[in-house]
Amino acid sequence: MHLPNQHPHQQESFGFHVWNGPLQPQHQAHAHTEIEWNFLLSGAARYFIAGRFQPLSVGRLALFWAAMPHRLIDAQPGSRMIWVTLPIAWLMQWNLGQRLIEPMLEGQLLTEPNTASDPCDHALLHRWTLDCSSASVHRRQAAILEAHARLHRFADALSADRSKQSLDHAGGDHIQRLTAFASTHFLDDIQVATIAQAAGLHPNYAMGLFKDGCGMSLWDYVTRLRIGHAQRLLLTTNHKITMVALHSGFNSPSRFYQAFQNIVGCTPTAYRQSVGQAGRSR
Known part of the structure; x- marks a missing residue:
């Protein structure tokens, strides 16, 4: 996800962008200025983010503020994912509620409850990848509007008690301390x-x-x-x-x-x- 001709320690910038592909573990942690939305299509993967090792679940949207240093620690061979990046300013203006904004800005990885997962997400996000690669301004605007609506559903579905979200401690006891x-x-x-x-x-x-x-x-x-x-x-x-x-x-x-x-x-x-x-x- 690193952009060319950029200082290796600087945060990257993607704007509103959607793409999909195979997962490869990252050699070092990095950061960029947007909100990052992940949708694991297949396989298994694990992040290091905000001082914790956290797994991603297939078919469940996960969101975090990517200005916090993060790294994909490992990924099962054959794993694939859809990435969505959104400017932080948009989320601040979309009135998504403090139950999403506050923990997100604190560096938490927010995962949608399993009961709220939408079977249409795969098709929806795949359409966004096509919209973002299209030359049509109208298709891109439609994708932004759909992302806005989907984020409101995401915010509404978040559990009030996030302390029960799964954390993977395997192999990282010293690092986590x-x-x-x-x-x-x-x-x-x-x-x-x-x-x-x-x-x-x-x-x-x-x-x-x-x-x-x-x-x-x-x-x-x-x-x-x-x-x-x-x-x-x-x-x-x-x-x-x-x-x-x-x-x-x-x-x-x-x-x-x-x-x-x-x-x-x-x-x-x-x-x-x-x-x-x-x-x-x-």
Whole structure:
């Protein structure tokens, strides 16, 4: 899913796009600016996202904010999936309700309850792939309207108690202890040694283990969590940029600007403005 000619640490950008194909495990975690919607057609797959290893279920829609670092850890041979990406600004304007927006912006992977799965989804999403590849503006607009309606049904079907959603802990106990502490304390003044100590590991071992399992360094993960939090504040508040930096775990505005530019590919001000423009131009 990486775009050509892009800085390897920057978030990607896809806009509204739909495509399908075989699943291949990713060598490293990545991020992009949209909401990502997954529909597993066949096989089995497992994500690392928001510090957890989470499986995808065949025939059930799963949604998450892809600005949070994520990685497809493994996929059964022959697995196929449909991907949908949607600009975050659209969802913020579609009045989908806080039961979807809040956990999504917190980095949760939201899976539609099995009882709410729609047997028409496969045909619907396949039609969107054709609409998005068509030269017809009207077909593309029809796909956007259908995606809007389907998201409202998705939001309505979400269980009030998401704590019962399945989490796969196999093979990731040490990594999950590291990410659990990092995800809880990334706004604090912490170091890699602090995180490793909380997980009962030597810092060097923790760094190697995390790099091998997640495809990024432990400190890069903490920085991406902070930038994701900053993006959330830029979307949902009118805080000044210096205040966003301080509330996102950065003691220095200059370090915040540099990290934001490196990961997102633009300044915080440009990001806030571009999201607003994307919402108005839909």
